Amino acid sequence: MSDELRVRGLTVAFRDDRPVLEDVSLDVPQGEVLALVGESGSGKSMTAMSVMRLLPDGARLSAEEIAFGDDDILGADERRMNAIRGGRISMLFQQPKRMLDPTATVGSQVAEPLRKYLGMNRRQAHARAVELLADVGIPEPERRVRAYAHQLSGGIAQRVMIAIALAAQPELLIADEPTTALDVTVEAQILQLIQAKKRQLGMSVLFISHDLGVVSSIADRIAVMYAGRIVEEGTVQQILSAPQHPYTQALIKCSLLEPQQDGRFYVIPGDVTTARTMTTGCRFMPRCPVTHALGIEGHCVGDEPALTGCGGEGHRSRCWATIERLVDA
Amino acid sequence: MSLLDDPRSHALDSTADAITTGARSRGWTRLATWPWSLRVGVALLGTVLLVLLLTPWLAPYDPAAQDLTNRLTAPGGEHVLGTDHLGRDVLSRLMHGGRFSVSVAALTLAISAVAGTLLGIVCARVRGAFDELVMRVADVLLAFPEMVVAMMLVAILGAGQGTLIVALVIAGWTPFARLARGLAIEINARDFVEAAECLGFSRRFIVLRHLLPNALGPLMAHASLRFGHKLITVGALSYLGLGVQPPDSDWGSMLAEGQPYMTRSPGLVVFPGLAIFVTALAVTLISQGIDVRRRRQG
Numbered sequence: 252m253s254d255e256l257r258v259r260g261l262t263v264a265f266r267d268d269r270p271v272l273e274d275v276s277l278d279v280p281q282g283e284v285l286a287l288v289g290e291s292g293s294g295k296s297m298t299a300m301s302v303m304r305l306l307p308d309g310a311r312l313s314a315e316e317i318a319f320g321d322d323d324i325l326g327a328d329e330r331r332m333n334a335i336r337g338g339r340i341s342m343l344f345q346q347p348k349r350m351l352d353p354t355a356t357v358g359s360q361v362a363e364p365l366r367k368y369l370g371m372n373r374r375q376a377h378a379r380a381v382e383l384l385a386d387v388g389i390p391e392p393e394r395r396v397r398a399y400a401h402q403l404s405g406g407i408a409q410r411v412m413i414a415i416a417l418a419a420q421p422e423l424l425i426a427d428e429p430t431t432a433l434d435v436t437v438e439a440q441i442l443q444l445i446q447a448k449k450r451q452l453g454m455s456v457l458f459i460s461h462d463l464g465v466v467s468s469i470a471d472r473i474a475v476m477y478a479g480r481i482v483e484e485g486t487v488q489q490i491l492s493a494p495q496h497p498y499t500q501a502l503i504k505c506s507l508l509e510p511q512q513d514g515r516f517y518v519i520p521g522d523v524t525t526a527r528t529m530t531t532g533c534r535f536m537p538r539c540p541v542t543h544a545l546g547i548e549g550h551c552v553g554d555e556p557a558l559t560g561c562g563g564e565g566h567r568s569r570c571w572a573t574i575e576r577l578v579d580a
Numbered sequence: 581m582s583l584l585d586d587p588r589s590h591a592l593d594s595t596a597d598a599i600t601t602g603a604r605s606r607g608w609t610r611l612a613t614w615p616w617s618l619r620v621g622v623a624l625l626g627t628v629l630l631v632l633l634l635t636p637w638l639a640p641y642d643p644a645a646q647d648l649t650n651r652l653t654a655p656g657g658e659h660v661l662g663t664d665h666l667g668r669d670v671l672s673r674l675m676h677g678g679r680f681s682v683s684v685a686a687l688t689l690a691i692s693a694v695a696g697t698l699l700g701i702v703c704a705r706v707r708g709a710f711d712e713l714v715m716r717v718a719d720v721l722l723a724f725p726e727m728v729v730a731m732m733l734v735a736i737l738g739a740g741q742g743t744l745i746v747a748l749v750i751a752g753w754t755p756f757a758r759l760a761r762g763l764a765i766e767i768n769a770r771d772f773v774e775a776a777e778c779l780g781f782s783r784r785f786i787v788l789r790h791l792l793p794n795a796l797g798p799l800m801a802h803a804s805l806r807f808g809h810k811l812i813t814v815g816a817l818s819y820l821g822l823g824v825q826p827p828d829s830d831w832g833s834m835l836a837e838g839q840p841y842m843t844r845s846p847g848l849v850v851f852p853g854l855a856i857f858v859t860a861l862a863v864t865l866i867s868q869g870i871d872v873r874r875r876r877q878g
Contacts, residue, residue, distance in 0.1 A: 305777055336780030349771040354793040354874070363789070364779055415779070 254320035254422050255280040256302065256340075256455065261314040263297055263306065263479075272297050272479045279423065284449065284456040286466040286487075288502065289476035290523045295459045298476070299425045302457070303342065304332055319423060338368050341416035343429040343445075347408035351400035357384070358396025361414050368419035383414040387444060406437035410444065417448055424449070425457045430465060442469055463506045467491055472565075475499045478523065478534040481558065485566035495561045495568035497541040531555070533571065541572045550575075615876075618869025624862035628855075632678045641669035643676040644827040652845045662847045664838065674851055677829035682859060684741065684823075684830075685810035688748035693803050695749070696756025697795075701787060703757070704764035715761070718754040726751040726813055734822040744823045748813065752806070759802055763795040770794075797871055804867035808860025815856070831856050 256279040264270040272294045279285045287295045300306050302317060304324060317324040322335055344350050351360060361383055362376035371379060377396065384392035387410040400408060409429060416424060426445060430438040446469055449456055460466050466473060467487055474484040475498065483496040494500045501519045511517055521538040536542055536551040550556075550571040558569045611619070631638065640660070647667035655662040661670040703711040721729060730747035737743040767773065768791070776786050815832005817823040824830045829837075831852040838848025 303778055305774070333780040333782060336778055338780060342775075342778040344771065344775065346771060350775040352772045352776075352790050352794070354796075355789070363781070367779075367781065412775075415775075 254455075256423055256457065257316055257318045258298075258302065259314060259316040261298065261301055261312070261317065263294075263301055263313075264311050265309055266311075270479060272301070275476075275479075275481055277474055277481065277484075279455045279457050281422070281455050282449075282453055283472065284458055284470045286458045286460060286470035286473045287476055288460060288463060288466055288473055290461060292478075292523050293476040294479040295461075295476055296427055297479075299342070299427050299457065299459055302425065303336055303340065305336075337364050337416075337421070338419050339421055340423045340425060341419070341421040343409070343412055343416055343424065343426040345428040345431050347412045347429075347432070348400055348403065348405060350412055351403075351408060353400050355399075356396065357398050357400070357403070357411050361396070361411065361418060364415060364418040379418075380414075383418060384411065387411075387414045387417075387448075388440075389414075404437075405433050406440065409433065409437075409441050413441075413444060413448065417452065420452055421454060423455050423457065425459070427459045428461070429458075431460070431462075438465070445469065463491070463502060475502065480534060480569065482535065482570070483566075483568045484558075485563060489563045489566040493562065493566075495566070495573045496535075496570045497539050497572065498535045499568075501538075501540070533569075535570075541570075545572055545575070547571055547575060615869045615872040617865045618873060621862045621865030621867075621869055624858060625866060628678070628682070628859050628862060631675060632682060635675040635679060639672040639675045641672040643668060643672040643829060645669070652841060652848075654845065655847050661851050662845060664834075664845075664848055665841055670834075670847065670851055673829045673834060674831070674855055677824075677831050677834055677852070678855060678859075680741075680824055680828065681811055681814055681830040681832065681856075684745060684748070684814050685807060688745050688752060688814075689803060689807055689810050691745075691749045692752035692806075693756050693799065696753035697760040697799060699753065700757040700760025700762075701764045701791065703761045704768065705783070711761075714757065718757055721751060721754045724751075727816060730813070730817055731820070731822060734817070739822050739825070741823070744814065744817060747817075748810065752810070755802065755806070756799065759798060760795060763798060764791055767791050767794050797874065800867045800870065804864045807863045808856065811856045811860060815852075 256277075258278075259276045261272055261275040262270050263272040275294070275298055277285060277287075277298075287298060289295050297306070297310075301312055301314075302319075302324065304312075304317075304327075306312055314325055319335065319339060322331070322339065324332070324335065327335065351357070358377060358380045361380035362371075362373070365371045365376040365379050366373070369376075369379075381392045381396055384395055389395050389407060389410050395403075395407075395411075403411065412429075424445070429445070430441050433441060442465065445456065445458075448454075456469075458466065458470055463473075470487050472484065472486050473490040474481050475490065475496065476482065477498050483490065483494065483499045490499060491503065494503055498519075501517075504517045505519060508516060519538055531554070532550075532552040533539070533542075533555055536548075539551065542548050542551045556569050556571045556574055558567045559574050560566065561568045561573045614622075645668060647663065650659070650663050650667045651665055653659055653663045653667075655670075659669050659671065661674065664670055664673070699714055703714050726748070729751040730744070733747040733750060734743050737746065773786060773790055776790055781789075812832060814823060815830055815835060818830050818833035819836035824833055834852040835849055835856075838845070838852070842849050
């Protein structure tokens with residue numbers, strides 16, 4: 252398929268600091284869902300905003316390639332970017348209620364992209380907005396178009412955001428923790444809705460989440476990020492049933508929420524490595540249980556391992572332990 | 581559809597219903613949904629403006645006609661609001677003076693508010709040297725009282741209505757620029773602006789569609805506060821001979837002229853004061869009412 256998102260060697264840094272994203276490469280083929288998983292501060296959202304080219308002031312972006320289909324995102328001028336944003340690539344966010352302008356009605360905000368991208372007039376856009384709201388499962392859409400953000404529940408607001416994001420029928424949806432702020436019951440509904448829309452429009456999804464449980468229900472492939480690096484990637488099957496990287500293993504252990512022998516929940520020791528605390532070797536090394544067990548600290552401190560194929564097709568991990576094992580075998 | 585139904589939405593329906601039916605109705609039924617402050621304010625200001633508009637036909641006397649045998653008469657009788665120290669009819673002078681006071685105050689306020697807001701938004705956007713320059717100029721202007729700036733300008737440009745307006749605008753744009761700049765910086769950091777950027781909307785669209793509506797409340801509140809202040813400043817400048825020239829009058833100059841006779845004829849001070857008070861109050865009520873109405877809707 253031609254319309255895929257290709258990111259190669261994406262690096263983002265703030266002034267003199269070590270990069271917050273380093274050499275991130277990923278592909279989202281058309282119609283597929285790639286999940287980016289990791290703790291807060293691992294660079295998931297930064298990756299998304301790089302694809303939108305909407306990084307905060309002071310951020311320096313470099314990459315070998317960022318392209319979506321035949322659009323070169325890295326080289327596009329601001330005018331072209333504005334056509335891509337919302338037109339070809341749309342975004343969903345964590346706090347849907349804060350993403351809606353409190354002074355404008357829901358309907359007018361759904362109508363905005365319709366008028367911009369589909370050239371509708373006010374009346375057509377309003378009528379279409381009602382259809383779109385009905386389409387994302389909002390009851391009584393004729394009345395809801397006149398509501399304001401503060402009159403909506405979180406679930407309804409996220410549905411409105413989905414209607415807005417999909418108004419111009421984009422080819423890629425970037426969903427940045429779209430269900431994190433919602434109740435568990437509503438979360439399932441929103442995930443179902445995203446999945447249904449994905450199938451209906453044939454779009455691809457870059458789904459960002461810290462929750463492996465959520466991701467497993469929606470993604471085709473998973474990329475695990477840690478401290479600005481992709482540390483493991485593979486299909487949902489590969490990642491969940493045969494995780495190679497100790498960080499992935501720890502994440503899965505955390506998300507099970509099963510008390511351990513001592514009755515406590517499992518917690519990854521230490522804090523997430525940030526640009527300030529980074530060392531030369533593997534970024535997970537200070538918190539890694541494997542490095543001590545295997546006695547390969549020397550390796551782990553010295554050099555950062557490369558993302559290396561391990562076992563299954565397209566399954567890659569960035570860990571010396573995995574590489575050692577492959578050498579041994 | 582039932583699966584996708586949000587159970588929490590139904591609880592909201594009744595409130596949403598009450599609000600939307602109100603906002604959508606037309607004509608007189610719509611008036612009934614206005615907050616009382618808006619209704620009273622519009623009625624007051626409407627009356628004031630109507631009277632001022634019709635003054636040439638309604639005023640009982642020539643405002644400049646002196647009648648030295650009838651000086652400082654009490655309200656009532658032939659002269660409804662009495663006469664001043666030169667025997668001129670106070671009601672007629674109040675009506676004619678109001679035309680000058682209100683129009684100059686409104687005009688300068690409108691120009692200051694629009695220019696200041698635009699400058700503030702541009703500053704918040706470009707930052708850097710331009711922002712620094714504009715804000716330092718504003719600092720300098722704010723350091724002097726409005727009156728001093730105006731007097732200096734009048735000294736340079738000569739007295740007259742045009743000069744008065746220019747002077748009041750130059751002294752008056754600064755608070756709007758500062759307020760708008762602060763609001764713009766704050767609103768630009770809000771999430772819905774980021775969402776609009778992600779939808780590929782241009783900067784101009786975001787300013788018009790998201791920034792201005794969200795900044796309007798505080799700006800309107802400030803503008804309405806400033807209106808009464810402007811009325812008084814216009815009067816004070818006229819009193820100093822920098823605005824309206826005798827025998828023409830405005831509310832501020834009438835206040836000043838009546839001051840020496842306050843103990844004998846309190847009406848000379850009370851009536852122009854009341855006129856300023858009522859007009860400023862009407863504007864404040866309207867802005868407050870609009871704010872209440874906006875908040876009821878969202």
